[in-house]
Amino acid sequence: MDNLSKKELNKINVINDAEKNVLAIISHSIAAAEEVFSILTEEDFTVMNYKVIFKALQEQFLAKVAINITTLSNYMLKNNMLNKIGGIEFLTDLFQSYTTDANLTEYLDIIIKNTTSRRLKAVLENIHREIETHQPIDEVVSKAEKEILDVKKERKGNLFKTSFDEVDKVLQKIELLENSGEMLTGSPSGFRDLDRMTSGFQKGDFIILAARPSMGKTALALNFAVKSAAQSKKAVAIFSVEMPVEQLIQRMIGSYSTVDSAKVRTGKGLQTRDWENITKAADFLKQTKLFIDDTPGLKVIELQSKLRKLCRENEVGLVVIDYLQLLSTGTHFGDSRQQEVSTISRQLKALARELEIPIICLSQLSRSVEKREDKRPIMSDLRDSGAIEQDADIIMFLFREDYYATHDPNNLDVPLETEKAQLILSKHRNGPTGSVELLFVKKHGSFADYGLQNSKI
Template identity: 95%
Template sequence: MDNLTKKELNKINVINDAEKNVLAIIAHSITAAEEVFSILTEEDFTVMNYKVIFKTLQEQFLAKLAINITTLSNYMLKNNVLSKIGGIEFLTDLFQTYTTDANLSEYLDIIIKNTTVRRLNAVLVNIHREIDSHQPIDEVVSKAEKEILDVKKERKGNLFKTSFDEVDKVLQKIELLENSGEMLTGSPSGFRDLDRMTSGFQKGDFIILAARPSMGKTALALNFAVKSAAQSKKAVAIFSVEMPAEQLIQRMIGSYSTVDSSKVRTGKGLQTRDWENITKAADFLKRTKLFIDDTPGLKVIELQSKLRKLCRENEVGLVVIDYLQLLSTGTHFGDSRQQEVSTISRQLKALARELEIPIICLSQLSRSVEKREDKRPIMSDLRDSGAIEQDADLIMFLFREEYYAAHDLNNSESPLETEKAQLILSKHRNGPTGNVELLFVKKHGSFADYGLQNAKF
C-alpha cells in the first residue's frame, strides 16, 4: 500500500465506499436487497469483511429472515463469523453509514466496472501464463477472445428478460415488418419457396444441409451464399475444408454466367458471348461481400476465432461450412469419431447463438441410404452422430431422383440437362416441415426455383 500513488489510493477508497454503502442499503431496504442480489455476487466485493457480510445478508434474505443489526450480529455469531469481521463494532459502523437508497445505481456501477477490470486483468495474466507454457498460439488466441467476450456477457446473462420488455420488442418488430412489406425475418436463401417456409435463415440458427455425394450440396450452398450476399448486402463467410477458394470462385462464375462449367474449368471452347457472360459474372461477384477461408484440416477453435474477428469487423448475414465431417477439434477422442462430431456440432450451435448469425453446415449421409428402395434421406441417415439431429434448428436434405435413375441404368450421368430436385425440410424448430421443389441445371452446376429454368444465379 505504501507504494501506491495518491490517484490509486483514491480509486481504492471510492470502490471501498461503494461496497460499504451497498451493504448498508441492503440492510435497510428489502426492495434494494432484491435488486442487488439479482446483480452482484460476493466475488464482486474486494474487501474480505464485506464479502462475509454480503454472503450473510444474502443467506438471511433467502431464508426470509428480518434484517437488522441484532438479527445480523446474532446470525453471524451463531455461524462463527462475527469475530472475523471485527465484531459488533464493525457492524454498527456499517449500519450507521446508511442515509438513502438514492445513489444505489451509482454504487452498483462502480462495483461492476471494478469487477470487469479485475476479470480482464485475470484474463491477461492467464494469456501470459499460457504463452509462457508454450500452448498452441491459435488455441491461446481463441480462448482469450472467448474469455474477453464472456467478461461482459456474463453480467448481462445474470439478468432476467421481462415479458414487459420482450413483448414490446416483438410488437415493434412485427410493426416494422408490416410497414416494410418484407416477408423475410432472417437472411435470404434466394429461393422463393424455401424463403416462404423459413422466412429466411434466422439469427442464431444452426442449419444442416445434408446429402449423399454428387447430389450437389456444395453447389446449393454456394447458391445460398451468393444469393444471400447479393440480396442482403451483408457479408457472407464460407469455410471450405474440402475445396480451395479458387475452385469455389470458378464454380460461382460458371453458375452465374450460365456458361458450361466444363468450359469455365478448362478454358476451352469459349466464345465471345461466353467471355461477356463470364466478365459480367466476375464483376457481380466482386461487388458481393464474400469471405472465403479454405484452410485444410481446419479446427473448430480456429473457425471460432476467425469468425468472431469477421463479425467484429463486418455485419455478417450468413455462414456456410463445407463440411462438418472434415472439421476437427484438435482433441484426442480415441476411436470415437462420433463423440468428436457431437462436440463439433454443439460448438457450432453455441457459436451461432453467441454471434447471432445463421450457420449452415454441410453434412454427409451414411451409406444406408443406398441400401433402401426409397432413396429419400431421413434424419437417421445423418453420418457419425445423432447429436447433429438434436443440435440443429433446421435440417434439410437434398435429393435428386434422376441421379439414382441414371445409376440404375449403369450410367453415371443423367441424359437430362436439367433435373427436378427436392429440398426436404425434415426438422424445422421454428416453422413447418415439407418439401421445396428446385431445378438443378447440370451444365452450370446451379439451382433455381422450380419452373424458372432461365433464372440467373
Template identity: 45%
Template sequence: MSMSNNAVTANIPHDHEAEQAVLGAVIYNNDSLSDVASLLNPNSFYAVAHQHIFRAMLELADLGQPIDEILLGDQLRSLSQLEEAGGYPYLSELVECSPVSGNVPYYAKIVQEYGLLRELIATSTEIARKSRDPEQNITELLADAENKITEIATRTSSQNYRHIRDILVDSFERLERISNTTDEITGLPTGFIDLDKMTSGLQPSDLIILAARPSMGKCLSAEAEILLADGQVKTIEEIYHQQDADLLTLDKKWQFQLTKPSGFVDDGIKPVFQVTTKLGRQIKTTLTHPYLTLNGWKHLGELEPGDRIAVPRKLELFGKAKLPEQQVKLLAYLIGDGNLTNANPRFTNNDQKLRDDFTESLAYFPGLKVCLETSGGTRTPTLSVSKDLDWLQSQRSVFAKRLEETIRGKKISGRALAGELGVSPSLISGWIQGNLVPNAEDYVKLCSLLQVDSHELTNYDIKKLSKNSPNSLTLWLGKIGIWGKNAHEKSIPKSIFQLEKSLLSLFLNRLFATDGWVSVFASGQCQIGYASVSEKLAKQVQHLLLRFGVIAKLRERMVRYQGEYRTIWQIEVTDSHSMETFFREIGVFGKEDAIEKAQKQLKEKGYHTNTDLIPLEVWEILEKAKGEESWNSLVTRAGLKGTSNIHVGKRALSRGRLAALAKALNHSELLSIAESDVYWDKIVSIQFLGEQQVYDLTIPETHNFIANDICVHNTALALNIAQYVATKSDAKGAVLVFSLEMSKEQLAIRMLVSESKVDSSRIRSGNLEQEDWDKLAMATDTLSKATVYINDTTNLSPYELVTICKQLHKEYEHGVAMVMVDYLQLMKGNRPNQPREQEISEISRSMKGLAKELNVPVICLSQLNRALENRTDKRPQLSDLRESGAIEQDADIIMFIYRDEVYNEDSPDKGTAEILISKHRNGSTGMIRLAFIGKYTKFANYSEQSPYDD
C-alpha cells in the first residue's frame, strides 16, 4: 500500500515527504536514529502509519536490534500495525525516499516544527474553548495556558542541562590533567611561541576571530580585458596562460604606473556579477572582488547602484608598431562606412573630400580600380574597389617575359621543366605566354628549380596575379580578420591597438569622419559623438579615446531605420577638457568647420562640469584638515568665488575647486585626489550572470590593476596555524578548512610554499632548481600525511557548514581537532532576505555553537570596516570589526593582524606583523610580534626571521 499525500488532510501543518525522508534515512542508516531521536517522538509525525513505524524503530533500538524492512515489518506485525503502516512494500518504498545522510537533521527539524505547530493549534483551540466559558477563573486559565505553551516550548531544544556536580567532576578531572603536565600549552599549539604563551593554545569550544584588512585578491571573468605596456589588449585568461604581463596599477598617490603580476591563478567556476557604470563601462567579477572608492577598497557585495568607484581618466599607453598611413586610413574608412561582405570592398559616403582621400589611399595597394556608383543620384555615392584587369595582364606579361628569359638562360626545355614540377607541358606554355600564372605551391617549386628568388620573376606576390584570387585590398582585410564581417560584427583589429600614438590618432580621426560628429546645440552645449550598431566596436572606440585622456560615455539607443527600430551604441564626449584634448590630439577629417565652431563656444562658455566630480565623502577629509578655521576663511584663502555658495557636504566638488582648497590647506593627500588619474564613475547596475570561469592576478605592493578600464583589486596566519596543528602538533583529529573565497588548489599551493620554503614566485613561474624540487617533494610528502580537509564550496550557510563538520567528526576515527572558516562574512544566513546584522548574528552564534558541540577550537577569519583607514593610527580596534556587535559578543578570542609596512613604505618594522589580542574571555590581552616572510606566504616566530630572510 503506497502512502500518498492524498491519505492525509492538506489543511493541517505537515510535510509528508519530510516524514518519509526521516524514516527512510533511519532504515538506510541506523545511525541516523540518534540524530533524530532527540528531536522527534512518534506524535511528531502526522501520518498514523509514520507514527507506528517510528515507534517500532525506537522499540527495535531499545532491544539492540538492527532496523531494516524485514525486522521493522515483523515488529509492526507483532503489534498488529503492519497493515495500517502500509505493509512491507511501503517500508521498501521508504528506503527509496532516503536523503543524503547529512540532510537528515534538516528533515527531522521540519517534522519537529510541524508537529509542534499541530500541538500549538490543538492547545490554542483548547485555550480558546475554555476562554469562552463564563465560569472559568481567569487566573487559573492564564496559568494553565502558560503551562501548556511552556511545555511545548521546552520541546524545541535538546535537554542539554546537567547537574553541577557532574560538571564539577569533569572540570576537576581537567584541572588534574593540566596540573600533572609541565607544558604551559593546554590547548592546541599554534606554532607561535609568544601567542601560545598568551593563550595557552587554542582551547576546546573556543570561537577565535582573526581579522585584518580586507583581502586584496581579485576575481575576474575570463574575458576581462587588460591593457598592456606595448598597447596590446589581452584577456585575463590569455595573461594567465602567458604567465607574464606588464600592466598598469594605481599607486598610493593616485597615479598610474607600470607593474608586473607576481601571481597568475585559475580560480575555477564561481558566481559572477556584471557591474555597469554611468559611463557605460562594464566588468564581470565575483561578489568579493574589490573596487576602489574614496573610502578605500570595497568588495562588490558592499556596493550598490549610486555608489562611485574609481575608473581611469586616462591610460597613456601607446605601442611602437607602424603601418603605412594609407592602410590606417583605409581601415578606418571601411570599418566606419565600408561594406565588407560583398564580392569586393565598398565605401559609401556623401563627402567628396572623404571619397577622394579614400581613393588616394588605395594607391598603396597595387592592381586596384575604383568605380563610383550613385544609381543616377538616387543613392549615397559608393566607391567599389575591384581588381584592375589591365594591370593584372601587364604584370602577367612581366612574369612571362622574365620566366622565358630565365628558362632560356638555364637552357632548360619547357617539357623538362614540366616533368620536374609534375605539371603538364601545356601549363608551362600558358605561363610563358602570360595567359596563366602558377599557384603558390608550384611557384615555390619553380623558383627552387630555377634557383632564383621569388621577386626575380615578378614584382608582386604571385597570388595577386591570379584572376580568381581576391584583390590585394581584400586579401589584406582577410589577413587582419575583418573581411566578411557585417556591420554588427565589425571590430578593430588587434594590430591597431599597438600602433604608435600618431597613427592611432590618425585612425580615430578618419573613423570619426565616417559615423562621428561634432555638434553645438541650441543650448550652447557641445558634443563629440560616434555611433555604431556594433557594441564591441563602440567599446573599443571608448577605450582608444581613453588612451588620449578623452573621457567618453557609451550608451545604448533605439533609432528608427527604414521603418523599423534597431539598437545602436553611441559614444558621447561632453566634458570640456576632454573635447579640447580630442580637438588637439585627434580631430575629425572633413569636419574642421564644426570643430572651429565648437572650440569657439567652449572658449566663450568656460569650463564647468556636473559629472567629473569628487565623491561627497571628501568633505569629511576637508573637515578634519581645516580644523577650527571657518569655511568662509578657507574658501577666501583658496581664492574661490562665491564663498557663501560652497554647499559644504551637500554638493560634490570639482577637481579644480578641491585642488584650490588642498593647496590652501597644504594638504598633500587632498591634492593627490584632486590631481589623480581617476574619474569617479557612478554604478548604475549590478546584475547576477550565473557561474563563469574566473581568474586572479596578484599585484605586488599596490594590489590593484586596470581591467575593462576600471580600477579593480589574511588567510596566511590562520592557514599557518591550521598547517602546524595538522603536521607538527600531537593532535590526532582532522583539521577542516572552509575556504569560501580561495579555491582548494590555491590553498594547497599556499601550504606547499609555506611548508617547503620555496619562493612562491618561482613556483608560479615554474622556474625551479633541483634544490627547490627536493624541498617541494619533502613538503608534499609531509602535507600528504596531514589530516587536512579543504572545502571550497561558496555561499555556505551555517547549517550546511555545521552539518559537514559533524559528518566528518563522526566518520573520521579521531574526530575533528580544529575548524577554520575563511571568511565569516562570505557565509549566507539560513533564512533568505533577513537583515545583514541578523544574518551575521546567526552565523556567529552558529560558529560558537559548533565549537561547543564538537568541543574544538573554531577559527573564523573576519574583515574590518574602513574606519581605520581614516585614522592616523591604523591599528585595528574591536569597533573596526564589520558587523561587530554579534561577533564581539560570541567570540572567546579576537585577534587582529597589523603590518605597518602596508601603510608606511619606510616603516622600520618591515617584514614583521603585530598580532593584537583585543579580547580574551579567559586570559590576558596584549600584542605579540611575528615575522612575516612574504615570498613564502608565511608567518614565523619573531626570533626565527633571520633564517628565512634571504
C-alpha cells in the first residue's frame, strides 16, 4: 500500500465505500436486496469482510429470513462467519452506516466497473502468460478476442429481458416493416420463392445447405452470396475450404456473364461479345462487398477470429462456409469424427447468435441417398452428425432429378442445357417447410428462379 499513489488510494477508498454502502442498503431494504442479488455475486466484492457478509445476507435472503443485526449476527455466529470479519463490532458499524438507498444505482455502477476492470486485467495477464509459454499465436488471438468480449457480455447475459420492453420493440419493428412495404426482414437470397418462404435469411440463423457431390451446392451458395451482396449492399463473407479464391471468382464471372464456364476456365474460344460480358461481370463483382477466405484446413477458432474482426469493421449481411466437413477444431477427438462435427456445428450456431448474422454452411450427404429408389434427400442423410439437425434453424437440400438421368449409363439422351432443380426446406424453425423450384443452367453454373431462364445472378 505504501507504493500506491494518492490517486490509486482514492480509487480504492471509493470502491470500498461503494461495497460497504451496498451491504448497508440491502440489510435495510428487501426491494434493494432483490435488485442487488440479481446483479452482484460475492466475487464482485474486493474486501474479504464484505464478501463474507454479502454471502451471509444472500443466504438469509434466500431462506426468507427477516434481515436485521440480530438475525444476521446469530446466523454468522452459528456458521463460523462472525469471527472471519472481526466480530460483532464490524457488523454493527456496517448497519449503523446506513443513511439512504437513493444512491444504490451509483454504488452498483462503481462495483460493476471495478469487476469488469479486474477481469479484463486477468484476461490480459493470461494472454501474456500464453505468449510467454509459446502457445500457437492464432489460438491465443482467437481466445483473447472471445474472452475480452465475454468480459463485457457476461453481466448483460445475467439480466432478464422484460416482456414490457421486448413487446414494444417487436411492435416497432412490425410498424417499420408495414411502412417500408418491404417483405424481407433478413438478408436476401436473391431467389423470389425462397425469399417468400423465409422472408430472407434471418440474423442469428444457422442454415445448412446440403446435397450430394456435383449437385451444384457451391454454385447455389455463390449465387446466394453475390445476390445478397448486390441487393443488400452489405458485406458478405465466403469461407472456401475446398476451392481457392481464383476458382471461385472464375465461377462467379461465368455465372454472371452467361459465358460458357469452360471458356472462362480455359480462356479458349472467347469471342468479342464474350469479353464484353466478362468485363461487365468483373465490374459488377468489383462493386460488391465480397470478402473471401480460402485458407485450406481452416480451424473453427481461426474462422471465429476472422469473422469477429470482419464484423467489427463492416456491416456483414451473410456468411457462407464451404463446407462443414472440411473444417476442423484442432482438437483431438480420437476416431470420433462425428463428435468433432457436432462440436463444429454447435460453435457455428453460437457464432451466428453472437454476431447476429445468418451463417449458411454447406454440408455433404451420406451415400445412403444413392441406394434408395427415391433419391430426394431427408434429414437422416446428413453426413457425420445428427447434431446438425438439432443445431440448424434451416436445413435445405438441393436436388436435381435430371442429374441421375444424365448419369445413368442406360440413358442415351443428349444432356439438357438446363435442368429443373428443387430446393427442399426440410426444417425451418421459424417458418414453413416445402420446396422451391429453381432452374439450373449447367453451361454457366448458375441458378435462376424457375421460368426465368434469362435472369442473371
